[in-house]
């Protein structure tokens with residue numbers, strides 16, 4: 001039996017995901033057997049907006065599906081083996097991709113490119129063929145390159161719609177709220193800030209000046225906080241000591257973002273969150289993809305917001321972000337070309 005605190009947590013989590021609309025959506029998770037895939041599947045099972053959960057992996061997905069399927073929410077769950085990808089994708093409205101290898105200490109996200117680029121490209125090709133209208137949420141690293149890889153792959157297949165492709169950067173937003181909350185002594189719900197740019201090191205640009213508590217942080221405290229947000233992933237990789245990178249906080253952040261996508265699809269207005277999308281904001285500098293606040297709706301991306309007012313420090317962070325991001329995006333494009 002669940003302890004009272006665990007039961008309360010689950011109730012709160014379910015409530016955090018709920019909305020007045022009815023659920024109607026098939027969601028597929030590609031990489032569902034992994035460190036992120038398993039807890040993400042659990043959280044999607046308790047999201048009231050998911051009607052059917054399709055769990056695919058090259059190993060282990062039927063087991064995860066059998067386990068998660070016993071949870072007493074009203075959605076169905078099915079697991080698929082390596083040769084059943086098309087069945088897993090059939091009819092999916094949302095496809096979340098956490099497939100691929102994670103970092104070990106000493107590696108950068110870009111070091112994952114050689115392995116993950118082809119995994120993501122091949123999965124994207126299948127999504128383009130079987131579920132061309134699906135909203136695709138890319139978690140696999142390096143996000144700055146894997147998202148352009150998916151875009152080019154879909155473009156080649158003639159089915160790319162930039163409104164339906166998202167790099168998941170919500171863990172940076174979750175970390176920023178948590179870390180600013182810690183430094184300023186506040187509940188993270190009051191310290192939410194936009195994190196813009198990309199998803200690795202210097203390309204992660206937290207806009208602390210856009211929060212009342214963040215605005216007052218300066219000096220060494222500011223530099224340390226920015227560094228912690230930019231390199232939060234390294235903290236986890238180091239602590240896991242060879243056993244992988246963030247999985248539980250990522251599953252939480254991924255489920256939160258998937259819920260935002262589903263609320264938008266259901267017609268809810270005012271669903272706004274940062275995500276890495278095809279964007280005109282810095283396209284004149286050769287940066288075709290950029291994360292900034294995006295309004296989500298029935299068609300996916302409804303509106304891309306500009307970064308807003310920046311402090312002098314944030315302007316410098318942005319200047320450092322753009323050239324790196326451009327290189328990462330071009331590397332992704334070149335892989336598919």
Ligand SMILES: NC(=O)C1=CN([C@@H]2O[C@H](COP(=O)(O)OP(=O)(O)OC[C@H]3O[C@@H](n4cnc5c(N)ncnc54)[C@H](O)[C@@H]3O)[C@@H](O)[C@H]2O)C=CC1
Pocket residue numbers: 030031032033034035036037056057058059098099100101102103112116119123138139140141142143168169170171172199244245246247250
């Ligand atoms: N966007 C973000 O903020 C974050 C991204 N990540 C990234 O997410 C990815 C997954 O991380 P973990 O779950 O910890 O790794 P993991 O190794 O625990 O799980 C990956 C899963 O992908 C599966 N897989 C491999 N090739 C596949 C294919 N072709 N089709 C379907 N499934 C396949 C594996 O069998 C495995 O179950 C990594 O690239 C990691 O860097 C991790 C944390 C945060």
Ligand SMILES: O=C([O-])CC(=O)C(=O)O
Pocket residue numbers: 102103109141171232233234236237245246
């Ligand atoms: O650090 C990693 O490799 C995984 C990741 O993207 C994160 O935790 O932000």
